[in-house]
Amino acid sequence: MERARFLLPLSRPKIGVHGITGSWRFRRPEIDYAKCVGCGLCWLYCPDSVVEIESSGERFKVSIDYTYCKGCGICASVCPVKAIRLSEEV
Amino acid sequence: MMSSLLGGETVEVRFHGRGGQGAVTAANLLVDAAVRKGLWGVAFPFFGAERRGAPVTAYARISSKRIYTRSMIRRPDSVVVLDPAIMNYVNAFAGLKEGGAAVINSPKPQQPPAKARLYVVNATRIALDLGLVLAGWPLVNVAMVGALSRILGIELDYILEAVRSALSGRIAELNAKAAERAYNEVVEVGAG
Amino acid sequence: MKRLTLTGNHCVAYAVKLSRVKVVPAYPITPQTTMVEKISEMADSGEADIQVIRVESEHSALAAAYGAATAGVRAFTATSSHGLLYMVEMVWWVAHARIPMVMAIVTRTIGPPWNIWTDHHDIMSQRDTGWLIAMAENNQEVLDETIKLFKITEDPDVSLPGMIGLDAFILSHTVEPVEVPDQELVDSFLPERRQPYVIRSGDPLIMGNVPADLLANAKMRWDVHLGLKNAEDVIEKVDEEWGKLTGRYYGGLVECYRCEDADYLFVGAGAWVGDMRIAVDMLRETGLRFGVLKLRYARPFPSRRILEAVSGKRGVLVLDRAVSAGSAGPIFLDLASHIYSARPSVPVKNVVAGLAGYEANYEDFARIGESFAKEVSESGWVSSPLEFYPGR
Incomplete structure (x- = not known):
């Protein structure tokens, strides 16, 4: 592909392309690991892909990247065991 | 009669039929045959939606020179009527030029148009003889092109080539036969 | 082939x-x-x-x-x-x-x-x-x-x-x-x-x-x-x-028919240009030297080619098959604005015709052309720059 001779409205996807979106958050989702069953619904539904799931053997460890989490609360809403609680951001 | 094109450089034809009867295909075939003969031609439908059974018109303009105009044909040199019953509803001879020719699919002579010649051919009989029937309708359009080409001086071979190019297989052969019969059977029945 | x-x-x-x-x-x-x-x-x-x-x-x-x-x-x-x-x-x-x-x-x-x-x-x-x-x-x-x-x-x-x-x-x-x-x-x-x-x-x-x-x-x-x-x-x-x-070269952005020695030009685009060619031949029979400038591209607008073609003519008649409601025909608007900077002293008139499929053919163009030539030679310019054909 030869180089285009004009500017293009193209970009490449990368983490944090719109800045530190965690600064938008006024409610903070927190995971109660005693309740979490590692089903992955929060990971599936998160519109900003900030939920991560690590597996070690048969155990799943769910975590949230607070640098970019906007605090929309969808994860808490879809969690089938109510393991995610929204607390006030202070 | 072979150099007819009704004696001019350009001939304009209007086809009258019913939606689904193949008037547009007839106009297209006539032009295709004329182009094979080395002439220029354009064919076009009446510019509108077609409904099966409703009276429709199609047009052809053939010339020894390239044709530039896109205008409608209002004063045809020739009119072709695929179904004579349509003449109860539309004036098929409207605007027909003096010295022009009308060709009608009819089992019997009809009243000739004013100051023009009338030809008839029993295209329905030809279609029924050949078993050229589709959805209950005898297919008369290609036969009528055969009859008209005789009057315009377009050799039968060009019509047969055009038919075999547009259609294929048994249908092509039956239609070619219909065109040939109509070409030979069309008769002048008088002039008004 | x-x-x-x-x-x-x-x-x-x-x-x-x-x-x-x-x-x-x-x-x-x-x-x-x-x-x-x-x-x-x-x-x-x-x-x-x-x-x-x-x-x-x-x-x-x-x-x-x-x-x-x-x-x-x-x-x-x-x-x-x-x-x-x-x-x-x-x-x-x-x-x-x-x-x-x-x-x-x-x-x-x-x-x-x-x-x-x-x-x-x-x-x-x-x-x-x-x-x-x-x-x-x-x-x-x-x-x-x-x-x-x-x-x-x-x-x-x-x-x-x-x-x-x-x-x-x-x-x-x-x-x-x-x-x-x-x-x-x-x-x-x-x-x-x-x-x-x-x-x-x-x-x-x-x-x-x-x-x-x-x-x-x-x-x-x-x-x-x-x-x-x-x-x-x-x-x-x-x-x-x-x-x-x-063997088929069309002239690039525009095609000219009998433009070179013409006094007046029709400008138009699309299928009806064929009828303009016939009208040009008809008008020349009566002594009015018309030509047709066929616009083959509306975008890019061929401003340079048009300026060359209209320079020195006695009149330019733009036939638009559309109207930018509240303004004028789109080809006319482009043509007039693109020749403006060259200050050509040629009258340009816009006739909007053929709308809604209402036919305008060679007889109509011959009529429009004849009356345009008359308007220009009598007044030296155009008295009415935008007209709807066939009129009210």
């Missing part, structure tokens, strides 16, 4: 096949339908290696064609009138994403009232979108220009999509003799597809993300304009090349 008698719609279908288009998403609308039906038949019989996609609207038709073109293949779609209006959001998007592709517009009146006959309001309403807009006079030109548009739009100096306009019924459904080139000839003419970027799975790109830099965004807008201006030279070059291969 084969000589066939074809409708304008079938000419486009042959051009699409010969240009080795791979994807054709389309939604049917009269009078475009027989074009896509023919392409569909070609795909079904194996005559052409084309994937036809049925979509639920014209907006989706162009979106799908854009998607295929973005992924690196030649794509095509076609529409008309209300269908074109329904896809307008995507029309702008494709141009500003700089994705080359070709679309046929069978020009048709916009309702109400519901009307399937030709005028140019649909295609002319798209002249700000960034697409090239070609207009054909006859079916041969429809076929030739569709093939050429693939080469022109994919030129790296252009990289924009293009429309080919053909008049409803008087081209789309009219059969006339056409030379259909062989596949080998078209293959030797059309290079491999070129485009500024390709989106592939595994190598994700984002098209159109919110801009971080508004000046860069402003430059992108202006670049689309420059791309169209670049297309002027590309169109001339590609037409010459096609002329050498086929």
Whole structure:
């Protein structure tokens, strides 16, 4: 592909392309690991892909990247065991 | 009669039929045959939606020179009527030029148009003889092109080539036969 | 090369096949339908290696064609009138994403009232979108220009999509003799597809993300304009090349008929130019030296070629088959503004005719031309710069 001779409205996807979106958050989702069953619904539904799931053997460890989490609360809403609680951001 | 094109450089034809009867295909075939003969031609439908059974018109303009105009044909040199019953509803001879020719699919002579010649051919009989029937309708359009080409001086071979190019297989052969019969059977029945 | 008698719609279908288009998403609308039906038949019989996609609207038709073109293949779609209006959001998007592709517009009146006959309001309403807009006079030109548009739009100096306009019924459904080139000839003419970027799975790109830099965004807008201006030279070059291969050179952006020694010029675009040629011959018989300047492209607007042609004439009569309501005919507006800076002392008049498919033929043009020549020679200028034919 030869180089285009004009500017293009193209970009490449990368983490944090719109800045530190965690600064938008006024409610903070927190995971109660005693309740979490590692089903992955929060990971599936998160519109900003900030939920991560690590597996070690048969155990799943769910975590949230607070640098970019906007605090929309969808994860808490879809969690089938109510393991995610929204607390006030202070 | 072979150099007819009704004696001019350009001939304009209007086809009258019913939606689904193949008037547009007839106009297209006539032009295709004329182009094979080395002439220029354009064919076009009446510019509108077609409904099966409703009276429709199609047009052809053939010339020894390239044709530039896109205008409608209002004063045809020739009119072709695929179904004579349509003449109860539309004036098929409207605007027909003096010295022009009308060709009608009819089992019997009809009243000739004013100051023009009338030809008839029993295209329905030809279609029924050949078993050229589709959805209950005898297919008369290609036969009528055969009859008209005789009057315009377009050799039968060009019509047969055009038919075999547009259609294929048994249908092509039956239609070619219909065109040939109509070409030979069309008769002048008088002039008004 | 084969000589066939074809409708304008079938000419486009042959051009699409010969240009080795791979994807054709389309939604049917009269009078475009027989074009896509023919392409569909070609795909079904194996005559052409084309994937036809049925979509639920014209907006989706162009979106799908854009998607295929973005992924690196030649794509095509076609529409008309209300269908074109329904896809307008995507029309702008494709141009500003700089994705080359070709679309046929069978020009048709916009309702109400519901009307399937030709005028140019649909295609002319798209002249700000960034697409090239070609207009054909006859079916041969429809076929030739569709093939050429693939080469022109994919030129790296252009990289924009293009429309080919053909008049409803008087081209789309009219059969006339056409030379259909062989596949080998078209293959030797059309290079491999070129485009500024390709989106592939595994190598994700984002098209159109919110801009971080508004000046860069402003430059992108202006670049689309420059791309169209670049297309002027590309169109001339590609037409010459096609002329050498086929013997059919059209004159590039404009075609002149008896312009050189003319005192008066008709300017127009589309199928009715054929009738203007006849009117020119008729008027010359009466001693009025007319010529026709046929606009083959409305975008890019051929300002330089037009200025050359109108300079020194006694009068220019622009025939528009559309009106920008509240202003004047679109070709007139462009022509008048583009010759302004050269201060030509030529009267220019605009006659808007042929709207809603109401026929204007060679007899009408001869009448309009005669009265224009009279107006100019009596008053030395135009007393009424914009008229509706046949009048109130």
